[in-house]
Amino acid sequence: MYIILFYDIADKSLRAKKDNSYKIxxxxxxxxxxxxxxxxxxxxxxxxxxxxxxxxxxxxDTELDSIIIYESTRLNYTERIVIGVDKNDGIFTC
Numbered sequence: 001m002y003i004i005l006f007y008d009i010a011d012k013s014l015r016a017k018k019d020n021s022y023k024i025x026x027x028x029x030x031x032x033x034x035x036x037x038x039x040x041x042x043x044x045x046x047x048x049x050x051x052x053x054x055x056x057x058x059x060x061d062t063e064l065d066s067i068i069i070y071e072s073t074r075l076n077y078t079e080r081i082v083i084g085v086d087k088n089d090g091i092f093t094c
Contacts, residue, residue, distance in 0.1 A: 001049060002072045005032060005040045010064030020059045024067070027055050036087055041080075 005028060009021040025038075031052050032040035044052070049071070056067055072078060 001044055001046060002074070002078060003032060003040075003042060003044050003049065004070040006066075006068045007038045008066040009038070010061060020061065020065070023059045024056060024065075027052065027059070034087075 007024055007028070009024065025034075028034075028040050031044050031048050032042040034040050053069070060067055
């Protein structure tokens, strides 16, 4: 299964609890490759995807955060086009 995941974490000033962006990023990085600051892609097994979704549901603030996952069962239906720097080449680190 091929996944593209985007997340947008609420500003720290809006949160009553500790910022979870680090927890979300670290968990997603276990399974997918980071292609931009909050965009990840890659192959993942259905069982790992269930684990990832469960973890994200626990740590995300569902009233402030947004996590979007596109799932595709066939990678050959996708085409990756990069205009400019391909940040998936190891240049982008945080």
